[in-house]
Amino acid sequence: MKRAFTVLVVVIGLVPANLLRATGRLTFDKAEYAARRARLMEKIPDGAAVFLGAAPPAGDTAFRQGHDFLYFTGVRVPNAFLIVDGVRKESTLFFTMTEKEADGEGIPVELVRDARGVTGIERIQTAEQLAAALTSLSQRIRVLYTMFKPEELGPENSNEKFNALQKSMTQNIWDGRLTRELQFVKQLRNKFPQVDVRDCSSLVWEMRKVKSPAELEVMRRAGKIGVQAHNALIRSTRPGVTEKALEAVFQFVCRLGGAVDMAYPPILMSGKNHAYGHYHVYDRTLQDGEMVILDAGPDLEDYHVDISTTFPVGDRFTPRQRELYETALAVHDVCLDAYRPGVTFGQVGEKVAAMLKEKGFDAYAKDFRGIVRLGGYNHMIGMATHDVAGTFAGSNEVLVPGIVFACDIQLFRVAEEIGIRIEDTIAITEKGYENLSAGVPRTVAELESMKKRDGILQSLIKLGLD
Numbered sequence: 001m002k003r004a005f006t007v008l009v010v011v012i013g014l015v016p017a018n019l020l021r022a023t024g025r026l027t028f029d030k031a032e033y034a035a036r037r038a039r040l041m042e043k044i045p046d047g048a049a050v051f052l053g054a055a056p057p058a059g060d061t062a063f064r065q066g067h068d069f070l071y072f073t074g075v076r077v078p079n080a081f082l083i084v085d086g087v088r089k090e091s092t093l094f095f096t097m098t099e100k101e102a103d104g105e106g107i108p109v110e111l112v113r114d115a116r117g118v119t120g121i122e123r124i125q126t127a128e129q130l131a132a133a134l135t136s137l138s139q140r141i142r143v144l145y146t147m148f149k150p151e152e153l154g155p156e157n158s159n160e161k162f163n164a165l166q167k168s169m170t171q172n173i174w175d176g177r178l179t180r181e182l183q184f185v186k187q188l189r190n191k192f193p194q195v196d197v198r199d200c201s202s203l204v205w206e207m208r209k210v211k212s213p214a215e216l217e218v219m220r221r222a223g224k225i226g227v228q229a230h231n232a233l234i235r236s237t238r239p240g241v242t243e244k245a246l247e248a249v250f251q252f253v254c255r256l257g258g259a260v261d262m263a264y265p266p267i268l269m270s271g272k273n274h275a276y277g278h279y280h281v282y283d284r285t286l287q288d289g290e291m292v293i294l295d296a297g298p299d300l301e302d303y304h305v306d307i308s309t310t311f312p313v314g315d316r317f318t319p320r321q322r323e324l325y326e327t328a329l330a331v332h333d334v335c336l337d338a339y340r341p342g343v344t345f346g347q348v349g350e351k352v353a354a355m356l357k358e359k360g361f362d363a364y365a366k367d368f369r370g371i372v373r374l375g376g377y378n379h380m381i382g383m384a385t386h387d388v389a390g391t392f393a394g395s396n397e398v399l400v401p402g403i404v405f406a407c408d409i410q411l412f413r414v415a416e417e418i419g420i421r422i423e424d425t426i427a428i429t430e431k432g433y434e435n436l437s438a439g440v441p442r443t444v445a446e447l448e449s450m451k452k453r454d455g456i457l458q459s460l461i462k463l464g465l466d
Helices: 002-012 030-043 067-073 099-104 109-113 115-119 127-138 158-170 180-191 201-209 213-236 243-256 271-275 319-338 345-358 369-374 444-450 456-462
Strands: 047-052 081-085 090-094 123-125 143-146 196-199 267-270 291-296 298-300 307-312 377-380 404-413 418-428 433-435
Touching (some): 030 067, 030 115, 047 180, 067 201, 090 127, 109 115, 123 127, 127 180, 180 196, 213 291, 213 418, 213 444, 213 456, 243 267, 243 291, 267 271, 291 418, 307 444, 319 345, 319 404, 319 418, 319 444, 345 369
Parallel strands (some): 047 143, 143 196
Antiparallel strands (some): 047 081, 267 291, 291 307, 307 418, 377 404, 404 418
């Protein structure tokens, strides 16, 4: 078994996981977090912002810190709080944890011993001191900011989570509870009626919209892991292979590369399931002549990438599959060629429309209507796969360096059980763009060539480990 594992690691070519930061350490230098807090202070000169850290999980699962709290602190400790004072230009971190508790959770004991030195946060207090601190704060400020929208944990998106909780909990006549954040807002208003409690969700999300060089470096590493996992799965795909086995291959490669989790449950669509945009039941055995869509990416240090590849189960595309695939690829390539600072998504879409007309692809105008309108854009990407983005101007959104988004080209013929998705994670740079998912095969020739190579599943069979 050890020999088999070594062979697979060599074949995949992954970065050793021990080169990544240990769980609980700050992902970035403390100066990065200090700069973020300073920018927030400039946005709230009339008050202070208070952030809730995530609570411990209810079951025996790993603790995940909320993205917004993590964005300003880098601290992965349960039941923590943060106050960012825009008036005094200082921050206070509240948490209670012993060195033994920290060591047992994989959190560096240095954080408990010297939280100020580790985090760069000016003041450190216990969680039990939060109430007194808020009482004191309420006596000298008139505006208190906090997040009205739910925290994001792992693959979650705050807006999507809010809508789901409103339907299943708050608006449910048999439940009626507020979200944790809105309950906190209610408590603040009840205890400190003289203070104006305001939502700072849009302020924070506008900051998260533009990634720093340090953030882009983490996402670049995540992209490389995601590409390796896509390529490993493509090589393992054969007639008679189950989707469940392929999903295991993807997770194995991502976790071997250092991913803490998946950016979202890997999506595998084949056969009739091309009709469902986010199918991840893994309940089919693949047949020759079918097409597969893999939409999946890793979660690396709480940053995500989003990648989709489309390929045949067998060695070659059928003529019809090739026709549809190369049409979608042509749209994809035009979008990428047009991405650069200063242009809008709508202007990118105009180039797509011109290409469709020039090549006589009028029959696909309806398929690509949304892609033309938004220039291939689907959603922002960052700490969430469907990253919160503050404001978004639609087709008038101007591309600026540091924004990261999904260029997602789709073309479906459900009746023929053919689906095409070509999706890359794109970062706008000073001179143009960087494809963070570069390295997955995109042309028909590249895909068919990759299918000729044995994958992990075939290697296991040869080693007698099937």
